[in-house]
Amino acid sequence: MENRDHLLQYTIPQLLRWRVETSGGKTALREKDFGRWISYTWDQYYEFTRKAGLGLKQIGFGKDDKVAIISDNIPELLYVAIGAQALGGVSAGIYQTSLPDEIGQILEFLDISIVFCSDQEQVDKVVEVRDRIPKVKKVIYEDPRGMRSYQSDDWFMDIEDLYKLGAEAHKQSPDLFDTLISEGFPDDVCHLCLTSGTTGLPKGAMLTHRNYINMGLQLTEVDPLDPTDEYVSFLPFAWIGEQMNSFGVAMATGIAINFPESVETAMSDLKEIGPHFMFGAPRIYETIRSQIWLKMDESYWLNKLLYNYFMEIGEKAANYRMTGKPLPVMLRFQAWIGKQMMFRPLVNQIGFLRLRRAYTGGAALGPELFTFYQALGVNLKQIYGQTEIVGIAYMHRDGDVRPDTVGKPLPRTECRISEKGEILSRSDSVTSGYYKQPEKTAELIEDGWLHSGDAGYIDENGHLVVIDRVSDVMHNNKGEMFSPMFIENRLKFSPYIKEAVVFGDQKEYVATLINVDPIVVGKWAEDRGISFSTFMDLSAKPEVAELIRVEVGKINRNAEKKHFKIHRFAILYKLLDVDDGELTKTGKIRRKFVREKYRDLYEALYDKTVTEKEVEAFYQYQDGQTATVKTKLLFYTTEENQ
Numbered sequence: 001m002e003n004r005d006h007l008l009q010y011t012i013p014q015l016l017r018w019r020v021e022t023s024g025g026k027t028a029l030r031e032k033d034f035g036r037w038i039s040y041t042w043d044q045y046y047e048f049t050r051k052a053g054l055g056l057k058q059i060g061f062g063k064d065d066k067v068a069i070i071s072d073n074i075p076e077l078l079y080v081a082i083g084a085q086a087l088g089g090v091s092a093g094i095y096q097t098s099l100p101d102e103i104g105q106i107l108e109f110l111d112i113s114i115v116f117c118s119d120q121e122q123v124d125k126v127v128e129v130r131d132r133i134p135k136v137k138k139v140i141y142e143d144p145r146g147m148r149s150y151q152s153d154d155w156f157m158d159i160e161d162l163y164k165l166g167a168e169a170h171k172q173s174p175d176l177f178d179t180l181i182s183e184g185f186p187d188d189v190c191h192l193c194l195t196s197g198t199t200g201l202p203k204g205a206m207l208t209h210r211n212y213i214n215m216g217l218q219l220t221e222v223d224p225l226d227p228t229d230e231y232v233s234f235l236p237f238a239w240i241g242e243q244m245n246s247f248g249v250a251m252a253t254g255i256a257i258n259f260p261e262s263v264e265t266a267m268s269d270l271k272e273i274g275p276h277f278m279f280g281a282p283r284i285y286e287t288i289r290s291q292i293w294l295k296m297d298e299s300y301w302l303n304k305l306l307y308n309y310f311m312e313i314g315e316k317a318a319n320y321r322m323t324g325k326p327l328p329v330m331l332r333f334q335a336w337i338g339k340q341m342m343f344r345p346l347v348n349q350i351g352f353l354r355l356r357r358a359y360t361g362g363a364a365l366g367p368e369l370f371t372f373y374q375a376l377g378v379n380l381k382q383i384y385g386q387t388e389i390v391g392i393a394y395m396h397r398d399g400d401v402r403p404d405t406v407g408k409p410l411p412r413t414e415c416r417i418s419e420k421g422e423i424l425s426r427s428d429s430v431t432s433g434y435y436k437q438p439e440k441t442a443e444l445i446e447d448g449w450l451h452s453g454d455a456g457y458i459d460e461n462g463h464l465v466v467i468d469r470v471s472d473v474m475h476n477n478k479g480e481m482f483s484p485m486f487i488e489n490r491l492k493f494s495p496y497i498k499e500a501v502v503f504g505d506q507k508e509y510v511a512t513l514i515n516v517d518p519i520v521v522g523k524w525a526e527d528r529g530i531s532f533s534t535f536m537d538l539s540a541k542p543e544v545a546e547l548i549r550v551e552v553g554k555i556n557r558n559a560e561k562k563h564f565k566i567h568r569f570a571i572l573y574k575l576l577d578v579d580d581g582e583l584t585k586t587g588k589i590r591r592k593f594v595r596e597k598y599r600d601l602y603e604a605l606y607d608k609t610v611t612e613k614e615v616e617a618f619y620q621y622q623d624g625q626t627a628t629v630k631t632k633l634l635f636y637t638t639e640e641n642q
Helices: 005-009 012-023 042-058 075-086 100-109 120-128 159-172 176-182 209-222 240-253 266-273 282-298 301-322 329-349 367-376 438-444 484-492 518-527 535-539 542-557 591-597 599-605
Strands: 027-033 036-041 066-070 090-093 114-117 138-141 156-158 189-194 204-208 230-232 256-259 277-280 357-360 380-384 414-417 422-426 449-458 464-469 497-503 510-516 566-571 612-620 626-637
Touching (some): 012 075, 012 176, 027 075, 027 266, 036 042, 042 075, 042 159, 066 075, 066 100, 066 120, 075 114, 075 159, 100 120, 114 120, 120 138, 189 209, 230 240, 282 301, 282 367, 301 367, 367 380, 464 484, 484 497, 484 510, 484 542, 497 591, 510 599, 542 566, 542 626, 566 599, 591 599
Parallel strands (some): 066 090, 090 189
Antiparallel strands (some): 189 204, 422 449, 566 626
């Protein structure tokens, strides 16, 4: 591969300008609007970024100022972010699902002066906390629908008006934007990326141009991408997982970024594009797998028979491919037949036919899920990192996929394990620290080494094995150590279990609260004539409890150690939710929060005399209305522990 080290000398806006010089007429971005895909070349990408950047300058935005982006995935968020960076400013992403109170706290803490929103829904949230964000000078919106009542207030601005200001400024000073871009340095902070916030409100990691570009270069050093490759942008921009592709990988390689029409149509739009690489949180792959299982369950008997037969063949072949071993002749032939007859059409239906590599990160993935996708012919690989090192620092290599590890360090990334077992990393992608939190920065970085907060070790193959958060690793009352996350991931491989929260620290045994999968379990219940009205009703069915007891029993039988086994469980009456504070924006469990919120259920899990409990379920709907419903929760002991 050609040496691309010179790209590390650029800022993101400078790299955008270089892309224009080298491949200006090639498609850089594509968005679906009203059912039609619209393409933008690198020339147009730069032109819109220039208009946005100079427009921001005209309304008083300058060096070190900060713009917040609360938006669905649309090209405009890149125009505004990189336009701000070209002025020496800093962008910051906020999750579209954030509530007004949280948005107000973040805007004030990050000293935001300009807010960009995609539509009225996001603008209304900002309006709700307007009196708490005096530093915000202007709110820019992309979609004018529903904004008529705000048009008389100059606090609001249509992005088209911003473009007009920028175009006029360029007309008066044709060299101004180019000059501003040239004044940037690779080690300037360009973006404040919010951490996942497992322990409270998120912190703002200060990431530089070099941080992003280095990650993009090192990732594609291991897994090269062609400039003609396609990527579909459907992850929230506020998550580092999306920024590392739109800022880092796309700029480093010149691939095209595709924006779906909406969040709801993302997976169907993905099928139309057929991306060459994909990155997603485990929940995405778990959902797709559940959908595949559901379709096969509804299929006719011969199709089921062939699927089960070739899946067994595929799993055997996957074990060879993942370890880089050549397939025996007969197995290779059987796997080829299975691919042509069964898996190729199936993979095409989910939009993965052109996929050369798929990555998962943000949380651990069960080993069985890797084998499942590899059996289908989807090259799914684990990555590991964190916001503070631009998302990826470790990854599997082709032919060296070990499901119980997260792979080896990227090129130019160092790894060591501290005396207390914490994973430490060092590279050019490590953040310069947390915004306005020097004491937290000092805890995070020591002599250039990033403290991950995760416990792990390097195995005999040089792969990194992540055990759990250092703070989450538990010990039972006998002092025996176990990882709740490891057990949770084993549970979630069951198609019937969507989420699980494991407890047992300083306790006699392991216990868990379980969310059943409403789609798969709902179909299972319908097939057996079990009627139900709501998720709460479905979760309380004794037949469902017996189904889950069998699934938990399977996990227990495969447990490596006796103290890993689950003794008691209860099926929760509601799905764990981000809006209720039970999950982070990236789908990680906020374990301490869940334990406190459901303390009475947690205590009942450890009182064997309790078999049922009356609870009040509190619901808050999207329109703000609330409701309280009384229900009965049952507690179960696994068969081997009765």
